[in-house]
Amino acid sequence: MRRIHRRALAVTLLVALILGLTGLYAARQMLYGGSWAGFPSNGDAFISGRIRAGTIKDRDGEVLYAVRDGEGRWAEDETTRVASLHLIGDRAGFIGSGAMFHYAGTILGYDPINGLYSPNGQGGVLELSIDADAQRAAWEALKGRRGAVIVTDYVTGEIVCMVSSPSFDPEDPPEIPADDTSGVYLNRPLSAAYTPGSIFKLVTLAAAIENLDDLFERDFHCSGSAKIGGGTVTCGRAHGDMKIEDALAESCNCTFAALAVELGGETLKEYADRFGLTSRQEVDDMRTAAGRFDVGEAGSFDLGWSGAGQYHDLVNPAAMVRFVAAIAGRGDTPRLTLQRDYTHLGVTRDHILAATTAEKLGEIMEYAVQRTYGPDNFPGLKLHAKSGTAEVGTEKPNAWFVGYIDDPLHPYAFAVCVENAGSGASQAGKVANAVLQACTQ
Ligand SMILES: [Zn+2]
Incomplete structure (x- = not known):
């Protein structure tokens, strides 16, 4: 009997451990799933360094970056593009602060409940607090x-x-030389x-x-x-x-x-x-x-x-x-x-x-x-x-x-x-x- 008791206790502990870890994983997925999914090397999220779907807008709805038919385009106006380069990110992915990398989950329309990107393939919308006029x-x-x-x-x-x-x-x-100091x-x-x-x-x-x-x-x-x-x-x-x-x-x-x-x-x-x-x-x-x-x-x-x-x-x-x-x-x-x-x-x-x-x-x-x-x-x-x-x-x-x-x-x-x-x-x-x-x- 004692042995059965011990085994029952061991099984209970094991089940508790599995439940605990599953819960922890679920919680972490809820919290970090977007950024895991949006990791730049994730082939489902990025094509040659650029995000696969979605739109980035300023606080008034002005489009700063959007992917249409698989092609990522920055804002239409040149001044807006230049002024917001470090905010949005560059084509080669050299600018580490780019929103397209840091908020990839939101831009892609990642859903933390079922772990899927937006079902229609359009991606999501990231609304930045930025005012493009001020930029x-x-x-x-x-x-x-x-x-x-x-x-x-x-x-x-x-x-x-x-x-x-x-x-x-x-x-x-532009061509930026490797020894650029700017x-x-x-x-x-x-x-x-x-x-x-x-x-x-x-x-x-x-x-x-x-x-x-x-x-x-x-x-x-x-x-x-x-x-x-x-x-x-x-x-x-x-x-x-x-x-x-x-x-x-x-x-x-x-x-x-x-x-x-x-x-x-x-x-x-x-x-x-x-x-x-x-x-x-x-x-x-x-x-x-x-x-x-x-x-x-x-x-x-x-x-x-x-x-x-x-x-x-x-x-x-x-x-x-x-x-x-x-x-x-x-x-x-x-x-x-x-x-x-x-x-x-x-x-x-x-x-x-x-x-x-x-x-x-x-x-x-x-x-x-x-x-x-x-x-x-x-x-x-x-x-x-x-x-x-x-x-x-x-x-x-x-x-x-x-x-x-x-x-x-x-x-x-x-x-x-x-x-x-x-x-x-x-x-x-x-x-x-x-x-x-x-x-x-
Ligand atoms: Zn003085």
Whole structure:
């Protein structure tokens, strides 16, 4: 009897194990079936690197890519094709961020219940959160210069614009030499990390707001240069006497380098880490490039410059827009997505900044627009922003402009970086204005 009991127990355990594994497999198939089915080497899903069926549309239903009679075609309009190359993907499959690879299950019309592609062979429709008008506006405003433009809805996390330059027409791809150094296949908003320059002062300012009780009562003085840690930090001109709001609006290096030294490298690093600027961030199943903040020696010249966004600092544009979205969202930032209405079941938000700090930062960014950037340069937009002009050892610095608009109908946060373009506010600021005008039409 005892033996029978033991056998019955063994059989029960075995059955439980099989049921458990089957359940696990079913659950994983529900979750990942689309991406398994859409794996580029799956012959049922892809023909010579291109997806076999389906359509990719923008948020207003404009077709960005469609397969008809077995032939995949990009958008009809050339500017749309070039502006959205890194978003959709290229013919040869060199662009790893292409939607046709990352959302293949949806595009093919994969059904997770029965594991079949759309029975009529037409495939499915992927609705991107992207606005094709904003894509074209960003591309045209870049005027052939290299750079990254990303705009996201800070309430839902939907990315409405993501443009990378240089680019090419996927319907007529050029010969690209093997030793090409332009990074043409790189989707810069997701995969590049740039020296931030003065946009990093938002991080230093956040740390100062939370750690220096008398920050808003203090008087700062800039004579155009300051001795810090055995070196000299310089400003473009002597900013004179000012409060912290003016120091940000004027982007005073002397003030921010001194604040960085006072706060200490460990504190600044803690804030950069907390804001997600040093780690890889998620955009659906993709990951951004990680940024970098090296702790300079206490009291040093390097630490001073790191607090002003130079030294070894690096940030990724998507991670930066996620941080700015937290300023707009009273400390909460939504998970980024490229899929339209993906968030109907609820938005996942990360709380990365105290609400009161976010509010203060937002006020000072609005003040910077009023005082320095000029509201007339951004007609109709309730803009909050910070510019950056990042020295990168080339003739002209990289131009940055980041911020958000206070507009319940168009709650957009943005990050624009134009490489070797010169002044942040005038060069990247112009691109940001063109894109935001298109987004708010
Ligand atoms: Zn100064």
